[in-house]
Amino acid sequence: xxxxxxxxxxxxxxxxxxxxxxxxxxxxxxxxxxxxxxxxxxxxxxxxxxxxxxxxxxxxxxxxxxxxxxxxxxxxxxxxxxxxxxxxxxxxxxxxxxxxxxxxxxxxxxxxxxxxxxxxxxxxxxxxxxxxxxxxxxxxxxxxxxxxxxxxxxxxxxxxxxxxxxxxxxxxxxxxxxxxxxxxxxxxxxxxxxxxxxxxxxxxxxxxxxxxxxxxxxxxxxxxxxxxxxxxxxxxxxxxxxxxxxxxxxxxxxxxxxxxxxxxxxxxxxxxxxxxxxxxxxxxxxxxxxxxxxxxxxxxxxxxxxxxxxxxxxxxxxxxxxxxxxxxxxxxxxxxxxxxxxxxxxxxxxxxxxxxxxxxxxxxxxxxxxxxxxxxxxxxxxxxxx
Amino acid sequence: xxxxxxxxxxxxxxxxxxxxxxxxxxxxxxxxxxxxxxxxxxxxxxxxxxxxxxxxxxxxxxxxxxxxxxxxxxxxxxxxxxxxxxxxxxxxxxxxxxxxxxxxxxxxxxxxxxxxxxxxxxxxxxxxxxxxxxxxxxxxxxxxxxxxxxxxxxxxxxxxxxxxxxxxxxxxxxxxxxxxxxxxxxxxxxxxxxxxxxxxxxxxxxxxxxxxxxxxxxxxxxxxxxxxxx
Numbered sequence: 001x002x003x004x005x006x007x008x009x010x011x012x013x014x015x016x017x018x019x020x021x022x023x024x025x026x027x028x029x030x031x032x033x034x035x036x037x038x039x040x041x042x043x044x045x046x047x048x049x050x051x052x053x054x055x056x057x058x059x060x061x062x063x064x065x066x067x068x069x070x071x072x073x074x075x076x077x078x079x080x081x082x083x084x085x086x087x088x089x090x091x092x093x094x095x096x097x098x099x100x101x102x103x104x105x106x107x108x109x110x111x112x113x114x115x116x117x118x119x120x121x122x123x124x125x126x127x128x129x130x131x132x133x134x135x136x137x138x139x140x141x142x143x144x145x146x147x148x149x150x151x152x153x154x155x156x157x158x159x160x161x162x163x164x165x166x167x168x169x170x171x172x173x174x175x176x177x178x179x180x181x182x183x184x185x186x187x188x189x190x191x192x193x194x195x196x197x198x199x200x201x202x203x204x205x206x207x208x209x210x211x212x213x214x215x216x217x218x219x220x221x222x223x224x225x226x227x228x229x230x231x232x233x234x235x236x237x238x239x240x241x242x243x244x245x246x247x248x249x250x251x252x253x254x255x256x257x258x259x260x261x262x263x264x265x266x267x268x269x270x271x272x273x274x275x276x277x278x279x280x281x282x283x284x285x286x287x288x289x290x291x292x293x294x295x296x297x298x299x300x301x302x303x304x305x306x307x308x309x310x311x312x313x314x315x316x317x318x319x320x321x322x323x324x325x326x327x328x329x330x331x332x333x334x335x336x337x338x339x340x341x342x343x344x345x346x347x348x349x350x351x352x353x354x355x356x357x358x359x360x361x362x363x364x365x366x367x368x369x370x371x372x373x374x375x376x377x378x379x380x381x382x383x384x385x386x
Numbered sequence: 387x388x389x390x391x392x393x394x395x396x397x398x399x400x401x402x403x404x405x406x407x408x409x410x411x412x413x414x415x416x417x418x419x420x421x422x423x424x425x426x427x428x429x430x431x432x433x434x435x436x437x438x439x440x441x442x443x444x445x446x447x448x449x450x451x452x453x454x455x456x457x458x459x460x461x462x463x464x465x466x467x468x469x470x471x472x473x474x475x476x477x478x479x480x481x482x483x484x485x486x487x488x489x490x491x492x493x494x495x496x497x498x499x500x501x502x503x504x505x506x507x508x509x510x511x512x513x514x515x516x517x518x519x520x521x522x523x524x525x526x527x528x529x530x531x532x533x534x535x536x537x538x539x540x541x542x543x544x545x546x547x548x549x550x551x552x553x554x555x556x557x558x559x560x561x562x563x564x565x566x567x568x569x570x571x572x573x574x575x576x577x578x579x580x581x582x583x584x585x586x587x588x589x590x591x592x593x594x595x596x597x598x599x600x601x602x603x604x605x606x607x608x609x610x611x612x613x614x615x616x
């Protein structure tokens with residue numbers, strides 16, 4: 001701690017250069033914070049569910065192609081399948097197309113059995129099952145739009161018109177569910193519609209559902225169950241593809257491209273730029289201060305302590321820039337919470353942990369060459385300007 | 387007076403390219419505690435090299451350097467750095483202060499290597515600045531001081547850890563006559579009143595007059611040893 005002032009003074013010896021470098025670092029870490037947050041969100045898209053204890057069965061062609069409901073008893077008959085639900089993507093938006101919502105038409109009681117992580121009073125589950133126009137909302141979704149139980153909710157579908165040709169559907173909010181644990185709570189941005197009413201009232205696609213979700217008695221059975229389900233429809237017009245729920249979720253997100261690859265490519269470019277930028281700053285700073293470093297050694301600072309001073313200076317430079325950039329990203333992340341249906345800022349503790357790790361690695365990579373040079377500095381040569 | 391610096395058969399060679407250049411050759415010398423010695427000689431005579439070896443900044447090729455009974459030619463790396471921190475104060479021609487630190491923080495630098503508290507370090511730095519007549523300039527940065535004042539700060543920094551030995555390399559080389567005399571009088575006072583042993587390299591015969599003893603070097607050997615009774 002007693003060296004902190006020395007390190008800080010050395011860092012700001014060239015105020016303009018350090019400030020400009022810091023600004024670049026702030027911008028780089030702002031970008032890093034937001035991109036890494038997206039990375040983390042996408043990577044954990046399937047993590048928070050029970051994974052291989054649930055199998056998702058979709059049409060082999062595409063999940064946009066429905067499977068007939070008559071497959072339900074067949075899937076239920078597969079050994080190891082405990083309970084099966086079916087669901088249909090509704091394509092909902094609220095008031096304006098930009099307010100896209102994740103909404104599925106489901107059988108209420110099957111949903112309750114297959115997703116035990118959803119917590120809701122029994123009375124609301126029963127009301128959901130018995131109210132044809134009933135819908136239930138996840139806590140995050142309800143909080144986002146301030147929806148309340150008992151409220152009539154006009155909702156547009158950008159896919160399904162009703163029998164009368166209108167795409168405006170009106171539902172009654174009969175329940176608000178929450179997650180049983182923190183992970184599940186982060187996933188409560190979904191709305192569920194009563195399938196029976198939806199199927200009757202929709203103009204086309206009746207008697208079909210987008211996917212089946214099978215809850216398994218044992219996780220070990222996942223591969224076999226998936227194989228057996230798919231075997232039943234082989235060579236039929238409705239061939240299926242079954243996969244773990246995690247895999248399905250990831251594939252769903254990846255429809256828009258390999259997000260991780262894109263994000264990592266941008267992050268790679270960002271870090272390469274930081275590397276060059278801070279590397280150049282630190283190399284220049286050490287080059288200019290060679291006589292001063294020699295004086296420190298003259299006064300009794302050891303080679304190693306001078307090396308640590310330079311590393312500490314690099315760490316401080318990158319650390320300040322990263323902290324400011326990440327703080328800014330966290331603030332911006334609150335603004336993006338709604339879009340990603342996150343409870344708080346999308347730049348959460350995990351993203352900060354990545355940032356902290358990157359600061360340490362960068363400081364080491366960037367700081368080590370000049371620090372090593374400072375360590376190897378011979379006092380006599382440095383003082384003589386050699 | 388007992389001997390503080392004992393040098394025996396000291397040689398120092400440097401390798402420049404493929405050539406080995408012997409800067410000091412079999413030099414022997416004894417400097418008693420409390421002495422004020424001026425090292426003089428033409429450029430390349432080995433003055434600064436000798437000073438660097440006495441100050442533990444460099445290692446001899448051959449020979450012995452003992453300071454206060456300690457063979458510093460046998461010390462290396464961290465041990466030599468620790469020895470310098472405790473025993474030697476350095477004053478350079480171009481002051482070599484940290485431009486981004488205040489005078490007080492500059493003076494405090496050697497004390498960072500001690501176990502002193504921040505309050506004690508500050509107190510001792512202020513006392514050292516008082517000694518060199520800059521008690522009111524502690525919060526000024528080097529660029530806000532004159533050359534003479536900068537050199538006083540450098541002397542305060544050299545003194546603050548209370549070393550027995552001060553080594554000064556052309557301490558007045560960058561100063562005008564009047565300021566140089568002030569600095570030399572300060573060194574003289576530190577020698578006479580605080581008992582600091584001072585070894586000073588200088589080209590300036592007037593500066594050398596402030597010393598008690600003048601050693602002349604030429605081609606790496608001691609050629610003259612004159613007592614200066616002033």
